[in-house]
Amino acid sequence: MAHEQVLIVPGRYNEIKRICEFVAAGAAEAGFDDDTIFHLELCCDEASTNIIEHAYGQEGAGNIVISYAIAEDEFTIVLRDNGQAFDPANVPPPPAISRESIPLDELANQMRIGGLGLHFIRNLMDEVTYSSDNRQGNRLVMVKKLQKDES
Amino acid sequence: MSVWQEKLPHSETWLIGVSGRLDQSLNPKLEETLNDLLENGHYSLVVDLTHATYINSGGLRCLVSAWRRAKAGQGTLTLCGLNARLQEIFAMVGFDKVFAIQDDCAAARGPARRGAHS
Numbered sequence: 001m002a003h004e005q006v007l008i009v010p011g012r013y014n015e016i017k018r019i020c021e022f023v024a025a026g027a028a029e030a031g032f033d034d035d036t037i038f039h040l041e042l043c044c045d046e047a048s049t050n051i052i053e054h055a056y057g058q059e060g061a062g063n064i065v066i067s068y069a070i071a072e073d074e075f076t077i078v079l080r081d082n083g084q085a086f087d088p089a090n091v092p093p094p095p096a097i098s099r100e101s102i103p104l105d106e107l108a109n110q111m112r113i114g115g116l117g118l119h120f121i122r123n124l125m126d127e128v129t130y131s132s133d134n135r136q137g138n139r140l141v142m143v144k145k146l147q148k149d150e151s
Numbered sequence: 152m153s154v155w156q157e158k159l160p161h162s163e164t165w166l167i168g169v170s171g172r173l174d175q176s177l178n179p180k181l182e183e184t185l186n187d188l189l190e191n192g193h194y195s196l197v198v199d200l201t202h203a204t205y206i207n208s209g210g211l212r213c214l215v216s217a218w219r220r221a222k223a224g225q226g227t228l229t230l231c232g233l234n235a236r237l238q239e240i241f242a243m244v245g246f247d248k249v250f251a252i253q254d255d256c257a258a259a260r261g262p263a264r265r266g267a268h269s
Contacts (some may be wrong), residue, residue, distance in 0.1 A: 005216070011173035014175070014176060016174065016175055017172075019177070035236070038205075038236055041205075042207060042240070043176060044203075046207060046208055049175065049207070049208075049209065097219065098156045116208035116211060116212070116244055117207070119243070119244055120178040120208065120240070120243065120244075123243055
């Protein structure tokens with residue numbers, strides 16, 4: 001049986017640290033190491049920022065509901081909001097950056113920085129799914145597998 | 152958590168220090184500090200991240216924006232003192248290839264420092 005905790009905060013930047021601390025406490029309880037907890041905090045920070053900036057479009061326009069569930073082999077984080085639908089799948093990843101392959105003058109033009117937060121989430125989480133409907137709002141589910149072979 | 156700045160002696164370089172988490176609470180202060188320096192024509196910048204424990208995409212965005220402006224002013228923006236977690240974040244998005252990064256902030260502060268991309 002999964003052990004689940006829920007936190008509801010106003011969609012404001014100064015609440016994001018509380019979201020991160022809430023998830024970090026759950027991740028520590030689940031048995032993740034400090035590096036992984038750091039990654040989970042970053043993902044929750046980025047996801048919450050996207051909710052404020054893209055779903056609500058501003059601070060204070062609605063709540064963020066965050067929950068986590070600890071199961072035997074995975075840790076699931078769910079962020080919900082009632083803002084505009086914002087499907088991360090529609091945001092392309094940033095291009096690979098290589099200082100050796102392109103002149104530096106072109107580099108600045110190639111650096112797309114809008115999708116950096118999603119890039120972190122995609123890279124650091126094992127599963128990321130997004131859904132949206134009029135009744136339940138937007139729902140971002142991020143899953144991190146628990147490594148049971150860790151001592 | 153704080154951001155501070157100092158002009159390095161015998162140099163046109165300014166050092167900006169960051170202590171704490173570069174998140175939504177501190178990024179605006181860093182952005183304001185860097186913008187103030189750039190608007191006053193100071194294009195040789197070193198950002199000391201020795202005491203920075205965290206950075207999110209907003210912090211990266213802030214540093215990239217300042218790097219672009221410094222470069223446009225024929226200057227440089229060098230980073231130093233990144234811990235392993237910050238280095239990992241920079242590498243994850245390829246920014247370790249963009250910024251001049253020095254492990255040792257004492258070296259980055261040195262008078263013989265040269266722009267890494269010049």
